Amino acid sequence: MTIQETYKARVKKLLASGTVKMVIGYKPGTTADRRRPHFIRTPEEADQLVLDSACITNLSGYLLSEGLLSDEKAVAIFLKPDGIRSINILAAEAQLNSEQILILGFDSNDNQVTALEGEKVEEFTTLIESIKEQAPEALKNPLLEQIEGMTPKERFAFWQGEFSRCIKCYACRQACPMCYCRRCIVDCNQPQWVNTSSHTLGNFEWNIVRAFHLSGRCVGCGNCDRACPVNIPLRLINAKMAQEVLGAFDHFSGMSHTQEPVLASFKKDDSETFIL
Amino acid sequence: MTRILQSDKLDNCVARWREAGLTVIGPVKNESSSSYAAVEKAAEFDFSLIMPDRSIKELFFPQTEPMLHYTIKKQRIDTSDFTPPPEKRIIFGARPCDASGLAIDDPLFGWDYKDNFWFQRRDTTVIVTIACTKADDFCMCTSLKLAPDSTKGSDVLLRPLQNNKGWQVEELTDRGRDAFNEIADLLQDGSGPAAPTAVVAEKFNLDACVAWLQNPENFESTFWREISMRCIGCASCTFLCPTCHCFDFQDEGDTYSGIRRKNWDSCSFALFTMHTSGHNPRATQSARWRQRIMHKFNYFPGKFNVNSCSGCGRCSRQCPVDMGITETLQAISTLPS
Amino acid sequence: MNEIFEPKIVAFVCTYCTYAGADLAGTSRLKYAPNVRIVRLPCTGRISPMFILKALQKGADGVLISGCHPGDCHFTHGNYHARRRWMVFRALLEFTGIPSERVKYSWISAAEGGKFADLMNSITEDIRKLGPFDQYNALIKETEAPATF
Numbered sequence: 227m228t229i230q231e232t233y234k235a236r237v238k239k240l241l242a243s244g245t246v247k248m249v250i251g252y253k254p255g256t257t258a259d260r261r262r263p264h265f266i267r268t269p270e271e272a273d274q275l276v277l278d279s280a281c282i283t284n285l286s287g288y289l290l291s292e293g294l295l296s297d298e299k300a301v302a303i304f305l306k307p308d309g310i311r312s313i314n315i316l317a318a319e320a321q322l323n324s325e326q327i328l329i330l331g332f333d334s335n336d337n338q339v340t341a342l343e344g345e346k347v348e349e350f351t352t353l354i355e356s357i358k359e360q361a362p363e364a365l366k367n368p369l370l371e372q373i374e375g376m377t378p379k380e381r382f383a384f385w386q387g388e389f390s391r392c393i394k395c396y397a398c399r400q401a402c403p404m405c406y407c408r409r410c411i412v413d414c415n416q417p418q419w420v421n422t423s424s425h426t427l428g429n430f431e432w433n434i435v436r437a438f439h440l441s442g443r444c445v446g447c448g449n450c451d452r453a454c455p456v457n458i459p460l461r462l463i464n465a466k467m468a469q470e471v472l473g474a475f476d477h478f479s480g481m482s483h484t485q486e487p488v489l490a491s492f493k494k495d496d497s498e499t500f501i502l
Numbered sequence: 503m504t505r506i507l508q509s510d511k512l513d514n515c516v517a518r519w520r521e522a523g524l525t526v527i528g529p530v531k532n533e534s535s536s537s538y539a540a541v542e543k544a545a546e547f548d549f550s551l552i553m554p555d556r557s558i559k560e561l562f563f564p565q566t567e568p569m570l571h572y573t574i575k576k577q578r579i580d581t582s583d584f585t586p587p588p589e590k591r592i593i594f595g596a597r598p599c600d601a602s603g604l605a606i607d608d609p610l611f612g613w614d615y616k617d618n619f620w621f622q623r624r625d626t627t628v629i630v631t632i633a634c635t636k637a638d639d640f641c642m643c644t645s646l647k648l649a650p651d652s653t654k655g656s657d658v659l660l661r662p663l664q665n666n667k668g669w670q671v672e673e674l675t676d677r678g679r680d681a682f683n684e685i686a687d688l689l690q691d692g693s694g695p696a697a698p699t700a701v702v703a704e705k706f707n708l709d710a711c712v713a714w715l716q717n718p719e720n721f722e723s724t725f726w727r728e729i730s731m732r733c734i735g736c737a738s739c740t741f742l743c744p745t746c747h748c749f750d751f752q753d754e755g756d757t758y759s760g761i762r763r764k765n766w767d768s769c770s771f772a773l774f775t776m777h778t779s780g781h782n783p784r785a786t787q788s789a790r791w792r793q794r795i796m797h798k799f800n801y802f803p804g805k806f807n808v809n810s811c812s813g814c815g816r817c818s819r820q821c822p823v824d825m826g827i828t829e830t831l832q833a834i835s836t837l838p839s
Numbered sequence: 840m841n842e843i844f845e846p847k848i849v850a851f852v853c854t855y856c857t858y859a860g861a862d863l864a865g866t867s868r869l870k871y872a873p874n875v876r877i878v879r880l881p882c883t884g885r886i887s888p889m890f891i892l893k894a895l896q897k898g899a900d901g902v903l904i905s906g907c908h909p910g911d912c913h914f915t916h917g918n919y920h921a922r923r924r925w926m927v928f929r930a931l932l933e934f935t936g937i938p939s940e941r942v943k944y945s946w947i948s949a950a951e952g953g954k955f956a957d958l959m960n961s962i963t964e965d966i967r968k969l970g971p972f973d974q975y976n977a978l979i980k981e982t983e984a985p986a987t988f
Contacts, residue, residue: 255824257639262824263732283823287734292786373934382936382974391535393556393565393766397736401822411889413773419889421896422752423566423763427978431892434935438888441927453822455555455738457534463934470930475923489927492919494909500929501922502945502958525988540988567986584985754982761983 229339230277233304233330238269240302246328250288250303252281263288277304279334284447286312287403295326302328307342307357308447310350311480312403315443315487317347321406324348324483347483358478365446365465365472373462385430391456392429394422398436398460401453404443411435433463441467442488445480504693507660508668511688512594513544518685519592524628527561528595529554538593538600549595552638553814557744558593558600562623563607565741565766569619569751573759586619592628592681598652598659599643599814601631603744605655609806610747619764628681631656632669637700640815642828645708648813650700658682661696670696706831708799708809714834715800721792725837729830730791732823737768739817739826740794745810748774769793795830846900846966848875850959851886853918856907856948863952871956872963875903882906884917888928891942895975901941901966903958908946918946940969 227235233251240246253264253274261281265288266272286309289295305313310329317324324347331342331350344350357364373381399405412420412432420435421428437460444464451461471477474497477488507515516526520542530539531548537556541547568584604624611620633651634641643649653659657678660669670693673679682689714720740746750767753760767774770791775784784790802810811827818826852858858879864871880886883906894902904925912918925944933939943962947955 256818256826256829260824265731288732291731376936378933378936378938379974380936381934385935386974386978393741395737395741395768396771397734397738397822400734400736409773419887419893421754421982423754423765423982425566425978425982427896427975427982428566430935430978431896434892434931435889438928438931441931449822453734453736453738455742455820459534463931466934467927467931470927474926474930489920489924492916492923494919496919496922497926498909498922500926500939500944502943561988564986564988568983587986587988 229332229341230275232341233277233332234272234275236330237266237272237275237302240328241266241269241272245300246302247297247299248294248301249330250285250301251330252276252283252285252304277332278339279337281332281334281339282306282448282452284309284312284403284445284449286316287401287406287449289313289316289322289327290403290406295322298323298326300326300328302330304330304332306331306333306447307350307353308445308480309403310342310347311354311357311445312447313347314354314480314483314485315404315445316406317483318485319487351482354478354481358481361468361472361478365469367462367465369459370462370465374466385433386426388458389429389433390426392424392433392458393456394424394429394432395455397453397455398450398458401449402440403447403449404440404445405436411439433458433460436460437463437467440464442471442475442477443479444468504691505671505682505689506663506668506692506694507671507685507689510667511685512547514688515685516541516544516594518688519681522684523590524681525589525591527591527593538596547595549632552634552636552641553597553600553816555742555816555820557603557742557814557816558596559603559607559744559746561591561593561627562604562620563747563749563766567619567764569762569764571759571761572753572755574757586622588622588626590626590628591623592630594630596629596631596656597634597814598631598650598654598656599641599648599812600744601629601655602643602648602652602812603655603814604629606745606808606810606812607747609808610802610810613806628657628677629655630658630660630678630681632660632662633696634700634702635662635697637702638815638819640819640826640828641700641702641813642705642815643813644702645705645828645831646809646811646813647708650702661699664695664697666697668694670694702813705828706835708831711831711834712799712803712809714837715796720837721796725833726792727786727788729833730788730825733770733787733791733825734823735770735772735787735790736822737766737770738820738822740768740770741766742816742820744812744814744816745798769797791825791830795827798827799831844967844970846874846963846971847898848901848903848959848962848966849894849899850875850877850903850905851890851894852877852879852904852947853883853886853906853913854879854881855913856911856946857905857955859949860947860951860955863949864956865952867952869952869956871959874963874966875959882912882914882917883921884912884914886921888924891928891932895937895972896979898976898979900969900972901943901962903943903945903962905945905947905958908948911948936974938969940965941972 420431611617
């Protein structure tokens with residue numbers, strides 16, 4: 227049996243037995259290379275389920291849909307390692323109870339999908355630890371290094387060019403599982419810290435704020451990057467911030483459901499070479 | 503007598519229009535994104551795009567535009583108005599769906615108060631549309647009773663020649679004729695065979711959809727919740743849409759002076775209908791998606807007798823979760839009205 | 840055009856240490872550059888990165904953030920939290936091309952009136968050398984200009 231079929235059978239069983247009330251997975255999209263989020267509530271609906279290397283969206287954000295988890299019933303969800311890490315963060319930040327989430331883990335490499343053993347988020351700790359070990363290498367990116375090699379003026383000009391295209395549709399925010407604030411800081415207007423207008427200054431400010439709020443929280447799933455209708459390389463900024471918190475505080479986001487958020491904790495001997 | 507504009511003359515045309523003081527705009531693609539942008543040379547155009555990622559709307563209704571400058575003094579408030587730029591423009595290579603989108607929004611911007619920011623730009627812009635010979639899975643103009651060679655909203659329609667070396671010229675308005683008289687000597691008489699227009703399959707029965715939407719019983723249908731469950735509430739569909747026109751006023755500045763701006767706004771944002779009290783009449787994403795569909799195919803045509811959709815398909819093409827108008831109307835077509 | 844460029848610098852300081860340090864500089868009659876506008880806050884933990892962005896948005900050429908030395912925080916660990924936040928925010932600003940020379944951080948205690956005065960002078964001179972923040976100012980100008988299209 228292919229992994230897709232194995233998982234399909236498992237999903238049907240989970241729903242038929244009432245173990246979970248819903249399974250969040252993927253189904254075919256408009257074109258051959260697209261997949262849509264699929265909310266499966268009956269075994270029959272599982273027939274449409276697809277699991278292949280085109281399933282790239284991190285679905286974990288849907289768990290915070292209003293009312294979904296409030297009845298304390300279990301929900302199963304298809305997640306890649308980055309998605310599993312986001313469950314850890316959401317649990318650590320008290321947005322959900324990880325006990326309620328049943329993980330149907332998978333990963334894809336070279337167009338091959340493999341199943342990941344485990345159901346509860348704790349069972350993936352070893353996997354996440356190995357991802358952390360590879361992180362310094364994995365976070366490297368030629369364009370990122372190129373930007374780091376620029377003078378501040380060139381960097382500013384680079385991002386000015388990228389951000390000038392932003393239309394402030396907030397697809398990056400909405401697509402991100404970590405952006406769950408009921409009211410985003412840019413939607414607060416007393417006071418209005420950054421410009422809501424979509425001129426380059428407003429766009430610059432918005433993107434800085436977004437990246438800062440994701441520092442040490444982003445799992446690098448790429449939802450924001452793919453959602454951006456004008457293709458701003460948001461993943462670069464997120465990767466840079468992930469490198470930074472890893473280097474400075476040995477913090478890798480989403481290690482466990484009890485991990486302290488990096489900016490809500492401190493060590494007395496944190497580096498402070500830059501402070502006069 | 504039909505006239506022909508040959509591709510190799512286009513650079514001369516661009517130069518001529520620019521000499522005549524026109525800003526020449528057309529489909530341009532850079533590494534990451536495409537839009538209608540100003541060019542200096544014909545080589546910058548990219549006519550191979552199905553359509554630019556960003557619609558033509560932003561050239562008439564920018565994402566942010568200053569309206570007025572205010573200064574608050576002890577006993578009075580002084581204001582000075584901004585005006586839209588007076589430059590004359592020619593958009594060469596618009597898509598029929600984009601041009602139609604502008605015509606669809608004209609009554610909206612002029613029915614009670616004539617919005618000068620829109621109409622001054624409309625009056626100073628010549629729109630030269632190129633009929634489509636290619637379409638993708640998301641194109642749906644035919645479902646909206648438009649076509650890959652619709653003339654709606656265009657001043658000139660160009661049909662690509664079969665040999666791909668030029669276009670048949672069809673002048674539709676005086677504005678279009680004036681612009682092409684400027685380059686009359688660069689045109690050729692004759693009419694080579696035109697390439698066949700793109701085949702865009704009809705994806706849904708619009709009349710059946712409209713009838714379903716008009717039935718008040720369907721307003722509270724569970725259909726809305728089901729179809730919009732995966733909507734994440736971003737505004738990429740509305741901001742890329744050539745006909746979505748909602749905007750918000752934002753005062754940027756401090757207590758004493760600042761600028762009032764007109765910014766794009768979107769019915770898919772939760773904040774769009776949020777009351778000061780905290781009550782939100784469209785509390786859920788499904789209510790917001792319903793509003794978008796109802797507005798386009800029920801309320802807008804009820805007021806202006808035209809659907810607020812030109813079938814470009816950008817909403818589906820660019821949706822992060824592969825939703826869109828096509829899927830929704832296809833689903834509605836199958837429902838009993 | 841021989842006018843000397845007078846930079847505008849905004850300092851966000853905590854009330855218990857740096858503000859008291861500034862006060863000491865004043866009562867000690869220490870003279871320092873008048874280019875700095877001080878905004879007093881309860882604690883460095885209250886200094887949101889939003890403040891820095893706001894200062895830049897309003898045309899500041901430089902920003903200083905200053906509070907109690909580690910271990911001296913009136914609220915015991917507000918400055919430890921702030922320190923982490925700055926570390927990250929500083930990297931972000933640098934990566935987006937906002938030079939670190941324009942946004943400075945310091946610990947100044949209530950007893951360090953001299954350090955406060957010296958720092959104000961040196962920061963003012965440093966930023967004077969850098970000149971106005973032209974790239975950011977151009978973005979600000981753009982927001983005041985009529986639409987170009």
